[in-house]
Amino acid sequence: MRPNFLLAIALTTLLALASTAAAADPLPSWNDGQTKQTIVQFVEEVTTQDGPKFVHPAERIAVFDNDGTLWAEQPMYFQLAFALDRVKAQAPQHPEWKDQEPFKSVLADDLAGVAAGGKKGLLALVAATHGGMTSEEFEKTVRDWVATAKHPRFKRPYTDLVYQPMLELLAYLRANDFKTYIVSGGGIEFVRTFAEPVYGVPPEQVIGSSVKTRYEVRDGRPVIARLGEIDFIDDKAGKPVGIHKFIGRRPLMAFGNSDGDFEMLEWTTSGTGPRFGLIIHHDDALREWAYDRESHVGRLKRGLEEGPQRGWVIASIQRDWKVVFPFEK
């Protein structure tokens, strides 16, 4: 055979291999590099039957924080934006709010004033916007808000601000027989309204903070009444408690972005056998936001300092994500 012909064959083969690899890449929005490689290698190892690190599908549980991990959390937690919008929408029925904190500050768009109200103000806000209705009424309120509210910077629905690389990761893990769970500091019923269409995560795989509820039969019709009182805070040390309560076994993989996820990663990665922890570092002010140690929202300090020595992967949005939001594609 002539050398040209051999070269042609070699080139064709290479192109074919390259195109197969591209077609098979389950994480196209992740740049090639150590982060992506570490994820894929872990998943391949625990799913290789007869391999030394094989894990039975029943034990393949992956837990994801929501705010800052699956969708954005700036300039404020999206659920806080929901609560502020609800105060404004309900204000005509509550003339007394004009002189009552934290509502007065909310109506004046004075976020510093809202923050000054501290825990007491926040609880009053939760009670007024998240309690005093049935679970069905609350669900409808959230759905309506999600369908109409727009993010101030991107002028798009909040559910557009989900991270494309994380959507691919969720799908990749499910294709490998993982059960994917959301473990959010946000409200369980808030996140459940969109988790299935947006993330492919069914309501029963969403864990979150909650208000107390009560079963009542009203005029012969049973309802779940949402009370204005906090039942459970699914944040920090609450995350492993929530995981243990709802799932009852230790996850294999955990993904977070702030120190609120520290204990979840600690609990996950201290289990026996192969375990995986990853922290997303928001370091891309151009495409998203850059914040960590000094941020009020999504503060990340301990995770950056202790994560690497604990074997956790620190993913950089700037370096590791080819695409951030689905609408960029």
Place this chain on the structure above:
Amino acid sequence: MRPNFLLAIALTTLLALASTAAAADPLPSWNDGQTKQTIVQFVEEVTTQDGPKFVHPAERIAVFDNDGTLWAEQPMYFQLAFALDRVKAQAPQHPEWKDQEPFKSVLADDLAGVAAGGKKGLLALVAATHGGMTSEEFEKTVRDWVATAKHPRFKRPYTDLVYQPMLELLAYLRANDFKTYIVSGGGIEFVRTFAEPVYGVPPEQVIGSSVKTRYEVRDGRPVIARLGEIDFIDDKAGKPVGIHKFIGRRPLMAFGNSDGDFEMLEWTTSGTGPRFGLIIHHDDALREWAYDRESHVGRLKRGLEEGPQRGWVIASIQRDWKVVFPFEK
């Protein structure tokens, strides 16, 4: 063709049909009759694609009470037997129990004395036998007990006293893409230790009563510490609350046996679209036990009175179950 030959063909066909039907029967331990027919018809309707009652697999949630529905509950709740055994096992380390109720009565095998302690005595019993250890330690204690304890009447492990017809029903529903959940008044971590091997129900599909827990790092090792305080009672009106909290959608089918399951069946069957509720009536003193309105354990009164007009099926163990326990086969 000769009539004899035709007859032979007809007979062969009939026999073949009969044997196919027998081979395909997913509920062989249920006697033919209205109860079995109603169950099968419901499942066929909600799984018939393009049928008027089709339900998407994601919505196919079936919830089962445990005590008296999946396994027996006489002469006392099996978890109470566990608690009493634990008191006896721990007594040498607690000499003070000899003079302290409810422990004094437990150690004297005086059940009436234990009962006389009321709620206060019961909470002390829970704290002493279900709290003050890590979740891993508790799990091991339950596993050891399940492996060694024997039921007083049948002289067999308690996990032998599961109902064969219900095991078949669980498997039948899962084969039809249902997610099967246990919603027990018993302890969530107690039931989780055996739910997967015994019922094929993974820990994340077990809902139950719970004690408060706390995440702690002890000498660098994270644990879930079980506190001696009740967190949630998953009984009566607590069952729909637990279902809503853990699953976040209304079940399609609910199975119970006592008035502790009334609200769970009410919540389930008051949903829109096709819904199914069934109550097991313990009316077979010979093979199992006969009890209902007057029983302290598994009392069933309101369900018997209101169930039929609410469209709930009342299953009779005597009439509907060919086999009660797997060891009878």
